[in-house]
Amino acid sequence: xTDDTKKSTRRSQAWFGRQDRDGFIYRSWVKNRGxxxxxxxxxxxxGICNTYSELTPCNSHFRALAEQxxxxxxxxGGFPLEFPVMSLxxxxxxxxAMLYRNLASMDVEESIRANPLDGVVLLMxxxxxxxxxxxxxxxxxxxxxxxxxxxxxxxxxxxRELGSGTGVWQMSEDVRAGxxxxxxxxxxxSCMHRSHGHCMTMGTASTMASMVEALGVGLPHNAAIPAxxxxxxxxxxxxxxxxxxxxxxDLVLSKILTRQAFExxxxxxxxxxxxxxxxxxxxxxxxxxxxxxxLKDWDDIGQQLPCLLDLQPSGKFLMEDFYYAxxxxxxxxxxxxxxxxxxxxxxGKTLWENCQDAxxxxxEVIRSFDKPFKEAAGIAILKGxxxxxxxxxxxxxxxxxxxxxxxxxxxxENSDDLHKRIDDENLDVDETCVLVLKNCGPKxxxxxxxxxxxxxxxxxxxxxxxxxxxxSDARMSGTAYGTVVLHxxxxxxxxxxxxxVQNGDFIELDVEARKLHLDVxxxxxARRRAQWQKPELPPQMxxxxxxxxxxxxxxxNQGADLDFLVGKSGPYVPKDNx
Ligand code: FES
Numbered sequence: 001x002t003d004d005t006k007k008s009t010r011r012s013q014a015w016f017g018r019q020d021r022d023g024f025i026y027r028s029w030v031k032n033r034g035x036x037x038x039x040x041x042x043x044x045x046x047g048i049c050n051t052y053s054e055l056t057p058c059n060s061h062f063r064a065l066a067e068q069x070x071x072x073x074x075x076x077g078g079f080p081l082e083f084p085v086m087s088l089x090x091x092x093x094x095x096x097a098m099l100y101r102n103l104a105s106m107d108v109e110e111s112i113r114a115n116p117l118d119g120v121v122l123l124m125x126x127x128x129x130x131x132x133x134x135x136x137x138x139x140x141x142x143x144x145x146x147x148x149x150x151x152x153x154x155x156x157x158x159x160r161e162l163g164s165g166t167g168v169w170q171m172s173e174d175v176r177a178g179x180x181x182x183x184x185x186x187x188x189x190s191c192m193h194r195s196h197g198h199c200m201t202m203g204t205a206s207t208m209a210s211m212v213e214a215l216g217v218g219l220p221h222n223a224a225i226p227a228x229x230x231x232x233x234x235x236x237x238x239x240x241x242x243x244x245x246x247x248x249x250d251l252v253l254s255k256i257l258t259r260q261a262f263e264x265x266x267x268x269x270x271x272x273x274x275x276x277x278x279x280x281x282x283x284x285x286x287x288x289x290x291x292x293x294x295l296k297d298w299d300d301i302g303q304q305l306p307c308l309l310d311l312q313p314s315g316k317f318l319m320e321d322f323y324y325a326x327x328x329x330x331x332x333x334x335x336x337x338x339x340x341x342x343x344x345x346x347x348g349k350t351l352w353e354n355c356q357d358a359x360x361x362x363x364e365v366i367r368s369f370d371k372p373f374k375e376a377a378g379i380a381i382l383k384g385x386x387x388x389x390x391x392x393x394x395x396x397x398x399x400x401x402x403x404x405x406x407x408x409x410x411x412x413e414n415s416d417d418l419h420k421r422i423d424d425e426n427l428d429v430d431e432t433c434v435l436v437l438k439n440c441g442p443k444x445x446x447x448x449x450x451x452x453x454x455x456x457x458x459x460x461x462x463x464x465x466x467x468x469x470x471x472s473d474a475r476m477s478g479t480a481y482g483t484v485v486l487h488x489x490x491x492x493x494x495x496x497x498x499x500x501v502q503n504g505d506f507i508e509l510d511v512e513a514r515k516l517h518l519d520v521x522x523x524x525x526a527r528r529r530a531q532w533q534k535p536e537l538p539p540q541m542x543x544x545x546x547x548x549x550x551x552x553x554x555x556x557n558q559g560a561d562l563d564f565l566v567g568k569s570g571p572y573v574p575k576d577n578x
Contacts, residue, residue: 004042006042006248007041007042007043008042010042010044010045010118010247011045011116011117011118011142011571011573012042012044012045012116012117012118013042014116014573015116015576016040016042016045016116017040017042021578022576022578025578026116027040030081035079039079040079043077043078043079043244044077044078044079044118044119044243044244044247044248045078045079045080045081045116045117045118045119046073046078046079046080046081046117046118046119046120046121046240046243046244046247047080047081047082047083047111047112047115047117047119047120047121048066048069048070048073048080048081048082048083048120048121048123049083049085049108049111049112049120049121049122049123049133049137050062050063050066050082050083050084050085050123051084051085051086051087051088051123051124051125051126051129051133052066052084052087052123053087053089055087055089055092055093056087056088056089056092056125056126056129057089057091057092057126057193058089058090058125058126058149058152058197058198058199058205059087059089059123059124059125059126059129059149059198060196061149061196061197061227061228062123062125062149064233065123065147065149065232065233065236066082066123066236068233068234068236068237068240069121069123069147069236069237069239069240070082070240071237071240072236072237072238072239072240072241072242073121073240073241073243073244074240075237075240075241076240076241076242076243076244076245077244078119078240078243078244078247080240081115081116081117083111083115085104085107085108085111085132085133085136086100086103086104086107086132087104087126087129088100088101088104088126088127088128088129088132089126090126090127090128090204090205095445095446095447095449096445096447096448096449096450097126097127097128098128098447098448098449098450098475098560099445099446099447099448099546099549100128100132100447100545101128101131101132101135101281101284101560102132102135102284102549102553102560102561102562102565103545103549104128104129104132104133104136105131105132105133105135105136105139105288105561105565106136106565107136108122108132108133108135108136108137109135109136109137109139109140109569110136111136112136112137112140112142112571113140113569113571113572113574114574117142118142118143118247119142119143119144119145119243119244119246119247120137120140120142120143120144120145120243121144121145121146121147121239121240121243122134122137122144122145122146122147123147123149124146124147124148124149124208124209124212125148125149125150125197125198125205125209125227126198126205127198127203127204127205127208127277127478130146130148130205130208130209130211130212130281131208131281131284131285133146134146134212134217134281134285134288135284135285135288135561135565137253138253138254138257138285138288138289138568139288139565139567139568139569140568140569140570140571141252141253141254141289141568141570141571142247142252142253142571143243143246143247143249143250143251143252143253144217144243144246144252144253144256144346145217145218145219145239145242145243145246145346146212146217146218146222146346147218147219147222147235147236147239148198148205148208148209148212148218148222148223149196149197149198149227149232150197150198150209150224150225150226150227150228150229150232151197151198151199151200151205151206151209151224151226151227151318151319151320152164152193152194152195152196152197152198152199152200152226152227152228152319153194153195153197153200153226153228153320154200154318154319154320154321155167155191155192155193155194155200155318156191156194157187157188157191157192158191161316161318162188162191162192163192163199163200163201163312163313163318163479164192164193164198164199164200164201164203164479165199165201165203165313165477165478165479165480166201166203166312166313166479166480166481167188167192168192168479169453169477169479169480169481171185171188172185172455173455173456173461173466176423176455176458176461177458177461177462178462195226195227195228196227196228197226197227197228198227199478199479200226200318200319200320201311201312201313201318201319201478201479202272202273202274202275202309202311202312202313202314202319202322202478203275203313203477203478203479204275204277204278204477204478204479205478206223206224206319206478207269207272207274207275207277207278207478208275208277208278208281209222209223209224210223210224210268210269210272210274210328211265211268211269211274211278211281211282213328214261214264214265214267214268214269214328214332214351215256215257215261215262215264215265216256216257216261216264216343216344216345216346216351217253217256217257217345217346218239218346219235219238219239219242219345219346219347220327220328220329220345220347220354220355221235221323221327221328221329222235222328223322223327223328224319224322224323224327224328225323225327226319226320226323229323239346242346242347245348246346249348251344251346251348252571253289254289254290255344256343256344256345256346257285257286257289257291258291258343258344259291259292259293260340260342260343261343261344261351262282262286262291262293262297263297263301263340264339264340264343264351265278265282266282266297266298266301266302266378267301267302267305267335267338267339267378268328268331268332268335269302269378269379270302270303270305270306270307270377270378270379271305271306271307271308271309271331271332271334271335272307272308272309272311272328272331273307273309273311273313273314273315273373273374273377273394273396273397274478275394275477275478276379276392276393276394276475276476276478276486276487277475277476277478278478279295279298279379279392279487280448280475280487280556280559280560281559282559283295283557283558283559284559284560284561285559286559287558287559287561287566287567288561288565288566288567288568289568290567290568294557295381295389295390295392295557296381296390298378298379298381298392299378299379299380299381299514301378302378302379303376303378303379303380303381304376304378305335305338305376305377305378306367306369306372306373306374306375306376306377307372307373307374307377307396308331308334308366308367308368308369308372308373309322309331309365309366309367309373310364310365310367310373311365312479313397313478313479313480313481314373314374314377314396314397314481315373317364317365321362321365322365322366324361324362324365325360325361325362325364325365325366326358326359326360326361326362326366327358328355329354329355329358330355330358330359330360330361330366331366332351332352332354332355332358333355333356333357333358333360334360334366334367334368334369335369336352336356336369337369339351339352374396376395377395377396379392379393379394379395380392380393380394380395380511380514381514382485382509382511382514382515382516383514383515383516384508384515384516384517384518385497385517385518385520385522385525386471386488386497386498386501386507386516386517386518387485387488387489387496387497387498387516388489388490388496388497389489389490389496389555389557390487390489390557391471391485391486391487391488391489391516392485392486392487393483393484393485393486393511394484395511397480397481397482397484398467398481398482398483398484398511399467399482399483402467402468402469402483402509403483403509403510403511403512404509404510404511404512405432405434405469405483405508405509406506406507406508406509406519407432407433407434407469407506407507408432408433408434408504408505408506409433409434409436409501409502409503409504409505409506409507410427410428410429410433410434410435410436410503411436411438411501411502411503411505412435412436412437412438412454413438413439414437414438414439414440414444414535415437415439415440415445415449415451418437418451418454422454422455422456422457423457423458424457425458425459427457427459428503429457429459429460430460431460431463431465431468433468434468434469434470434471434507434509435454435456435468435469435470435471436470436471436472436498436501436507437451437452437454437470437471437472437473437474438472438473438492438498438499438501439473439491439492439493439499439535440452440472440473440474440491441473441474441487441488441489441490441491441492441493441494441555441556442491442553442554442555442556442560443491443493443494443550443553444473444491444492444493444494444535445474446493446537446541446546446549446550446553447549448473448474448475448556448560449474449475450474450475450476450477450480451472451474451475452470452472452474452475452476452480452484452485452486453470453476453477453480453481453482453484454470454472456468467482467483468482468483469483469484469485469507469509470482470483470484470485471485471488471498471507471509471516472484472485472486472488472498473486473487473488473489473491473492473493473496473498473556474486474487475487475556483509485509485516487556487557488516488556489555489556489557490555491555491556493534493535494555495529495532495534497518497525497529499529499532500525500528500529500532501518502528505518505519505520506518506519507519537550548562549562552564554566
C-alpha cells in the first residue's frame with residue numbers, strides 16, 4: 001500500500017478527508033484553536049484519553065503528562081487530540097470505585113469509536129483507571145499504547161518509610177490497640193503522600209501499571225518510574241512518538257493482547273507479589289479482546305512461581321526503590337526460564353528483547369529466580385462447597401501457619417454489621433475463629449468493596465495477634481495483607497453458599513490442597529438455601545447506573561464485567577449525523 005493510500009484509508013479520513021459540506025464541518029470547528037489546514041492531510045490522528053481529575057489525586061498531574069505525549073505525537077508527524085473520560089479515584093469515590101469501572105470503560109470505548117481517531121494513548125494511574133481504559137480500548141481495537149502516571153515518592157514519617165495504604169492499615173490497628181495516638185495518626189497523613197503519583201506500594205495501581213508493561217501495552221519501565229521523575233515525562237513523550245508509528249504499522253491492540261501476553265502478565269504478577277485485583281481486571285480485559293482466560297489459569301501458570309520483589313505489602317521496600325533497582329525489566333529478565341519470549345510489545349520488540357539485558361542494581365530489592373524473596377507466591381485459586389466457582393488467596397501476603405486452618409465461623413451479614421460489631425468486647429470470637437463477611441460482592445455491595453481484609457477485634461489485637469483467617473465475597477486493597485480469602489463465587493447476594501454460612505459453622509482452609517470447605521452437610525445446606533431470601537437494595541440503588549450494573553454484572557470469577565460488554569465491536573466508523 002502506498003503512503004497516500006494508507007493515508008486515505010485511515011479512520012480519521014472518514015471525517016477530515018472529505019471535500020464536501022461535512023468535511024468543512026468536521027475540520028472547521030477543530031480549527032477554532034488555531035490548527036493549520038495541513039493537520040488534516042491524512043496523518044495519524046491520535047487520541048489522548050485522559051483521566052485527569054482533582055477528584056482522583058493519583059492522576060492530578062495528568063495535564064502535564066498529556067502535554068508530553070502531545071509533543072511526542074507532533075515530533076513524529078501525528079496530530080494529537082486530547083479528550084477526558086470518567087476518572088475513578090480510589091480514595092474518594094463511594095461506595096467503591098469498582099462500581100464504576102465498567103461505566104468508565106463504556107465511556108472510553110464509545111469516545112474512541114465515535115471520534116476521528118486512528119490510535120490512542122491511554123493515561124492511567126489510580127487503580128481502576130487502568131483496567132477501565134484497557135477494557136474500553138480493547139473493545140475498539142485500534143493501535144493503543146498505555147502510559148501510567150507513575151508511583152509517588154516513598155512516604156517518610158519520623159525517620160521511617162511509610163507505604164500507601166499498607167501503612168494506614170498498620171497504623172489504624174495501632175490506634176485501635178492503643179499503641180499510637182490520634183495526633184500521631186494525623187501527622188502521618190501528611191507524611192504518607194507527599195508528591196504526585198499513585199500509591200507507591202505494590203498495590204493495585206502499581207500492579208496494574210506492571211501489567212500494562214508485562215502485557216506489552218506500555219513501554220519498558222512504564223511500571224515503576226516515579227511520577228515526579230523527569231524520566232516519566234520522557235516515557236510519555238516517547239509513547240507519543242511511538243503511537244504514530246504504531247498507526248503506520250497497523251499494530252492494533254489485539255496483536256499485542258494475545259494469550260501469550262496474558263500468560264506473561266500472570267507470571268509477572270506472581271514475581272512482583274501483585275494485587276489480587278489483577279485477577280478480576282485481567283479476566284475482564286481478556287474477555288473484551290476475545291482471549292479465553294479463566295480463574296484456573298492463574299493457579300496453573302502463576303502459583304508456583306516465586307515472588308522476587310521485597311516490596312510492601314508483602315515486604316519492606318517501595319516503588320521508588322524498585323525503579324532505582326532496575327524496575328520491571330530486571331524482574332522479567334529473571335523469568336527467562338518461564339516467560340513466553342515471542343509476545344510482542346508496543347515498541348515493536350518482544351517482551352524478552354526489551355528485558356534480556358536489563359541490569360539489577362540492588363539485589364536486596366529485586367531477588368534472583370534461584371534465591372527469591374518468597375517461594376510459590378502466585379495467587380492460588382481455592383474451590384470447595386463454599387466457593388463452587390472459585391475464590392482467591394494471595395499466599396505471599398498471608399501468615400504461613402494459617403494457610404492450613406480449621407476454625408469456627410464468626411459471621412457478619414454485611415459491611416454495616418461488621419462495623420457495628422467488630423469492636424464489641426462481647427463478640428464471641430478468638431484468634432482461631434474464621435471471620436466471614438457476606439454481601440460485599442459485585443451485586444451485593446454493589447460494586448464489590450475492598451472490605452475483605454476485615455479489621456481484627458481489638459481484644460485479639462491486644463494479645464499481639466495480627467492475622468486471622470478471613471473469608472468473603474469482597475475484594476481486598478492491593479496494599480493490604482493477611483490470610484484473606486477473597487472473591488468467593490458465587491457471591492452471597494447471588495445465592496452462593498456463602499449466603500447460608502452461620503455463626504458456629506466450621507470452615508476449613510487448606511491452600512496447598514486448594515480447598516475451602518464448609519463443614520455442613522449437603523442436606524442442611526439445601527435446607528438453609530430453601531429459606532434464604534435475597535437481600536433488597538435500598539430504593540435509591542434501584543434505578544440508573546446501579547440498577548443496570550446489578551442486573552448485568554458477572555461474578556468475580558468471570559471478571560465482573562457487564563454481560564453485554566464482553567467482547568468487542570471493533571473500530572467501525574459510525575454513520576455521520578449531518
Ligand atoms: Fe490511587 Fe492508591 S489511591 S492508587
